[in-house]
Amino acid sequence: MSIRPSRRLALAALAAGALVLSACSAGSLGTSDEEGTTTVSYLVDNEASTVKTAEALVSAFNAKNSSIQVKIETRPQGGEGDNIVKTRLATGDMADVFGYNSGSLFQALKPEQNLTPLDDQPYVGDLDPAFKVTVTAGGKLYGAPNGAAMGGGILYNKAVYTKLGLQVPKTWADFMANNAKIKAAGVAPVVQAYQDTWTSQVIVLADYHNVAADQPDFAEKFTANQAKFATTPAALRSFQRLQDVHDAKYLNKDFASAKLEQGLKLLADGKGAHFPMLTFTVATLAANSPDKIDDIGFFALPGDDAAKNGLTVWEPGGLYVPKSTTGAKLDAARQFITFVVSKEGCDIMAGASTPSGPFVVKGCDLPDTVPAAIKDMQPYFDSKATSPALEFLSPVKGPTLEQITVEVGSGIRKAADGAALYDQDVKKQAQQLGLSGW
Incomplete structure (x- = not known):
């Protein structure tokens, strides 16, 4: 069920231009220490914005710490990069600090065997509890947040809402009522880009x-095969909501052929009112429609109970220290991570690229310059009305969900059938993982 949209949308030219050192050993990158200096290697993926942010952090940290020098290594993205991380951990050849996913993919690293706990670090009490869950194993915390969170919900056109006198909905019924008024006004209520x-x-x-x-x-x-989408009413409703907007004819006419950037333009131009989307796309909106970005807001996907309204969050990845990092390098690695999660570190990251959402560290505030849609996420974090996406809580992720949801969202398959098909899909994947109960 994993979504890695930034990887799917990374421009080939940018990726090709990034430094690729896919399987370099630590020694090949100058990690032998000069006299009086501890050198720390830092491994990140080679996506252009990731490298840019890492370079900004390392430059600032090195300038402040004459006795420590952090040097960046990069690895490929996707499955190749995953294999490199696991191989280097298994052989004891991992960089002193490395960035990687939180949640289920973090658990696949066998953290209790391969990583150094960070429970005793000074920033731990400032971390958002929802993030802590995604980097904890065996009761110990192994990761610190590497960047900002990302929300999943509804991007909406505030100008359309103002013109029609609409209020941000907190229930699905209110959302659908808004859609009816929007359709009557001649605007596509829900944009999709299948x-x-x-x-x-x-x-x-x-x-x-x-x-x-x-x-x-x-x-x-769900992980233990004791709950399923098709037979759990709350989970089945997730598929039903997808069917609802199609059956009510609330979609843009070209939903089947439209691509993401076309959908974002419909939203920005006020030809569509809502776009169910992840907030990393706000940066694309700002780049492609800078004169309309102030018209775009964001709210959590409404449920059935306004009192329980809240946001599903894609937690940031983590920074980790392998057990192979010891002695002075361990102390230096911890010092670098502490800098990354400090207010100064957060400000540097926000300056290097547009945050996809709030930071998950107390005291790390979003700059006033971020788009309104990103600011709209902050109240959910302030009120602790957030939940990590399921993929951060369970390793069970079926590979064909996007094909199933296209069918349900297009009216080809009913919600109940789609949920049942997805349950079959995850069964195969869980069995491949060797999970008990499957």
């Missing part, structure tokens, strides 16, 4: 906060 098939998953995935509000132990039971 030519980019991954986008079809957003309603289902962003509904997870509502699932968890109704059944808090769903992720645990």
